[in-house]
Amino acid sequence: MSVFSEPDDFEAALGEEGCLGLLITGRGLFRARLTQIALHRLRLSAAEEQLSRIGFIVVPADMVLMWFPIGGAPSPVWGGVGMRAGEIMIVGPGQRLHARTAGPCRWGAIWLPVEELIRYGRALTGAPFGVPSVAQYRRPAPANGTHLHHLHAAAIRMAQIRPQALVDAEAAHGLEQQLIHALIKCLPAGVEDKRVTATDRCQDILSRFEDLLKAQPNRNLHMAEICAALSVSDHLLRSLCLEHLGLGPTAYIRVRRMSLARRDLWRGNHGVASVSGAARRHGFHDGGRFAASYRELFGELPSVTLRRSLRAGTADLARRRMHLPV
Numbered sequence: 197m198s199v200f201s202e203p204d205d206f207e208a209a210l211g212e213e214g215c216l217g218l219l220i221t222g223r224g225l226f227r228a229r230l231t232q233i234a235l236h237r238l239r240l241s242a243a244e245e246q247l248s249r250i251g252f253i254v255v256p257a258d259m260v261l262m263w264f265p266i267g268g269a270p271s272p273v274w275g276g277v278g279m280r281a282g283e284i285m286i287v288g289p290g291q292r293l294h295a296r297t298a299g300p301c302r303w304g305a306i307w308l309p310v311e312e313l314i315r316y317g318r319a320l321t322g323a324p325f326g327v328p329s330v331a332q333y334r335r336p337a338p339a340n341g342t343h344l345h346h347l348h349a350a351a352i353r354m355a356q357i358r359p360q361a362l363v364d365a366e367a368a369h370g371l372e373q374q375l376i377h378a379l380i381k382c383l384p385a386g387v388e389d390k391r392v393t394a395t396d397r398c399q400d401i402l403s404r405f406e407d408l409l410k411a412q413p414n415r416n417l418h419m420a421e422i423c424a425a426l427s428v429s430d431h432l433l434r435s436l437c438l439e440h441l442g443l444g445p446t447a448y449i450r451v452r453r454m455s456l457a458r459r460d461l462w463r464g465n466h467g468v469a470s471v472s473g474a475a476r477r478h479g480f481h482d483g484g485r486f487a488a489s490y491r492e493l494f495g496e497l498p499s500v501t502l503r504r505s506l507r508a509g510t511a512d513l514a515r516r517r518m519h520l521p522v
Contacts, residue, residue, distance in 0.1 A: 222247030266302040336382035416479040
């Protein structure tokens with residue numbers, strides 16, 4: 197289990213969960229915990245987050261993601277559609293979509309190669325078993341859903357308390373087989389009553405929006421040039437951003453640039469040695485307004501982030517020096 201106090205470190209760890217971008221939208225200091233387990237076929241994870249955020253999820257072409265909330269926290273929104281209690285989100289290979297939360301949340305995830313899911317599904321159900329081409333919500337029978345949650349929770353507890361038990365090949369194989377069987381029961385073939393997230397076109401527009409922002413991270417892009425680059429109307433882009441991101445495009449870009457400035461301050465990227473340097477690099481030319489907005493979003497002044505970064509760097513250097521030969 198890993199505990200995080202910096203969004204960048206949590207985002208890096210979530211890279212294994214298909215998260216290519218993480219923006220914190222809740223006010224205050226960041227805290228998160230993450231447990232990850234790699235079995236022979238399955239990969240499991242469980243997380244607890246304290247602040248609302250927006251994640252951009254990309255599933256590899258050979259994998260399937262199953263995601264579910266844990267506990268009674270506010271339901272997350274995947275692809276513009278809110279989850280309901282007892283549901284599981286299944287995201288097929290190659291899917292790209294946004295997932296946002298509205299406050300503290302706990303969640304679990306299971307990754308499985310798509311070929312393995314199809315093979316096991318056919319063997320256990322005796323019927324054709326396909327993977328949806330778009331992200332979908334599934335509502336398993338309560339007993340099946342509860343069984344899957346209990347197995348997932350038991351695996352996570354084992355990794356946290358007795359990780360050596362998962363080193364035993366026989367025990368790990370038995371756990372994996374139970375999880376796969378429980379998962380197949382929760383994803384039966386032929387389910388007709390299922391809600392689907394946004395259309396391929398909507399997801400494509402927002403994915404290209406992310407690509408555009410990534411290609412020009414330091415520019416304060418205007419709506420007219422964004423819409424021209426994406427070949428969409430101003431109204432459509434605004435409505436999609438509000439539905440999927442919970443923010444308008446201008447507000448989303450501003451939070452994104454603020455987060456990049458924070459990353460520079462914390463990691464000392466590109467030789468940034470001052471708050472004003474980080475602010476200017478990301479398009480904030482009024483230092484006072486930048487500092488006020490930064491504190492409102494992250495719970496501390498940018499100068500405090502920079503000082504903490506310098507202290508952390510000094511402490512790390514001292515630790516390395518202690519191991520140098522005399």
